[in-house]
Amino acid sequence: MKLRTKITLLIAFSLLLVLLLFNVITYITVVNMTTQNEIRLLWEAAQPIMSQPGLYNPERWNRVGWLRPFLTPQSMIRIIDTNSLVQADLHSEDQLTQIPATFSSRGFAKTIKTANTLIVYIQTPIIDENNITLGALQMGRELDTLDEYLRVLITVLMFTTLGAAFFSLMSGMYYTRVILRPIHRLAFIMEVNQQNGVFMQMAVPPNGQQDELGQLVHTFNTMIGKLEHNFNRQKQFLADASHELKTPLTIIESYADLLKRWGGNDTALREEAIEAIQSEAARLRNLTQSLLTLANTEAEGQKLWQTFDLTELVRTTAAALQQAFHRSILVESEQPNIPLYGDPGQIKQLLIILLDNAIKYSQKPVRINMIKDQRDEHIIVLQVIDQGIGVEITEIPRLFDRFYRVDQDRSRETGGSGLGLAIARNIVRLHKGTVTITSSIGAGTQVTVKLPLRYDTQVSDTPEFHAKNSPSQGTES
CATH class of the missing domain: 3.30.450.20 (PAS domain)
Known part of the structure; x- marks a missing residue:
């Protein structure tokens, strides 16, 4: 029925x-x-x-x-x-x-x-x-x-009841047709989307419905919009991943073919081919590891969460990178100890990504500030500031996209895969925080991360990107 x-x-x-x-x-x-x-x-x-x-x-x-x-x-x-x-x-x-x-x-x-x-x-x-x-x-x-x-009263009431029942049937059929029309339209659009693999949304009249059916249509359109966005991102991700994997595989195949034909008697050619194959294999390994890390940070979970000292973690991570890159990293904190509930491994990975970018694209000392949020004392603000080349204002909104690089040639020279900031954003999102970027060409870049000290605190949504100034070269994402 x-x-x-x-x-x-x-x-x-x-x-x-x-x-x-x-x-x-x-x-x-x-x-x-x-x-x-x-x-x-x-x-x-x-x-x-x-x-x-x-x-x-x-x-x-x-x-x-x-x-x-x-x-x-x-x-x-x-x-x-x-x-x-x-x-x-x-x-x-x-x-x-x-x-x-x-x-x-x-x-x-x-x-x-x-x-x-x-x-x-x-x-x-x-x-x-x-x-x-x-x-x-x-x-x-x-x-x-x-x-x-x-007897007259019973007759009148009987005919009145029958007439009302007939009228209710007719009016019920009409009004239910009017009320259920958006649902029928919605079912038709859903069937079209399923059969044709499209993301058609339901048209909403200019005045819009404010009742439950209007909310249903709005929810459906929002869901379809998110599905289309995720689908397009997935397509772009597959295309970018295929492109990133294709280049080293092509190089390895070319040198392997070269070794097979001519490398047996030419020592210089053999060494060049082995070095190239080894370099591209290492690059493939790093890219694969980055993809796995990105997938892991996109999954919700608190299996390794604990309360740890954020100040100590920042200082030890900065000291390790300072020793590895022989660069000066200054750490300033309002408190000697900042207890943070989260995954210390992921927070350390977040710091490494931000500091690695800052070191690669600046020659001056990098500064890390840790201060309390002015509006909520249960939120810690972590700032990574460099005095490097900065980022073009038009490029900033895409920095967190996977495989995106501001300068392809420079990113290849620095060994970047374009996944660092995407991983960083996922880590911040899992910890219910926000991340923003402010950059000025020739003056440097500042990455600001806001993290709640407790998991039951939610950082209010803020824009992910801020920018000043104009053209120049890039930074790796």
Whole structure:
């Protein structure tokens, strides 16, 4: 069964149920109000009879002439003694004889539903001046007019209910078609995307829907946009990776072929080929390791997380690189100890990537600053500042792209693969932090990393890139 049919039937059934409940309440209310009104009239009619002297003389009960003036159409007057024997009975309708003649020392009012009509009657005890109960007075009335009204009422309510049910079916079919139209359109677009492998989004009217369906369409379009973006990035990544792998493989193949043909007797050629093959193999190994590292940093996980001293980690890492590159790296920290919860191995890798870039593209000392964030004391700000060549403003937004290099020739000379900053960004993202780059041509580059000291703290989103000035050469990403 289609969803539209289900909703239509549910609306019709709900409305029908409400109408039936309303009809029952209306019917019961009309009957109760009418019978209560008739009972009130019977009590009022009994008052003049109760004031008659003959009512308190049992010898006059069988002579009913004095009661006849009080008899109205479709009514009954009856006197019974304490033994429940009828002593006087006047009635204008035979149906009223079905009222039971049962003596009771207390007054009451009742309703009787017969096969043909509805009857109401009251009964009140007859007590003389000596407080002796002599019998009881009964007065009843046949509500034949009410029966006619009730039959008309039932007919009207029945046709009204049927009409409302039919109207609800028609209106339900129309409104569900209108409401479900975006869902049908959405299902069609999803099917087209699946069959054709495209990323079609659903058109949104200018005013836009603010209801749940509008949110569904917005969520779908956002999801499709992200899928398309990731798909394009994946295609670009595969193309870049293939290109990066193709060059060293081509070189290795060329030198291997050269060795096979001519290298056996030429010592210089053989040494040149072996050196080239060894160099390109090392480059392939480094590239493969970088790809594995990038894949690992893109996966969420806290298996190796612990609380460690960030200041000590920065100082030891800077000292190791300073010894390896014979370059001056200055470390400044506001606190002697900064406890940070995270993966110390990944944070060290982040520092190595940032310091390696700073050392490669500057000749002056590199500076590392560690300060607290001015807006949140639970966030540490790590700045890596160099005084190198800087980055062109148009190049900065792409620095974190995988395999991107500002200067291809220079990056090959420095041995870069174009994956360093992409790995750095993933490490920062896993630690719920942010990274920004500010650069000025000829004046250097500053990389600012904000990291929460605790995992339950979230660094507010900030732009990843800032830039000043214009043209020149690059830095490796």
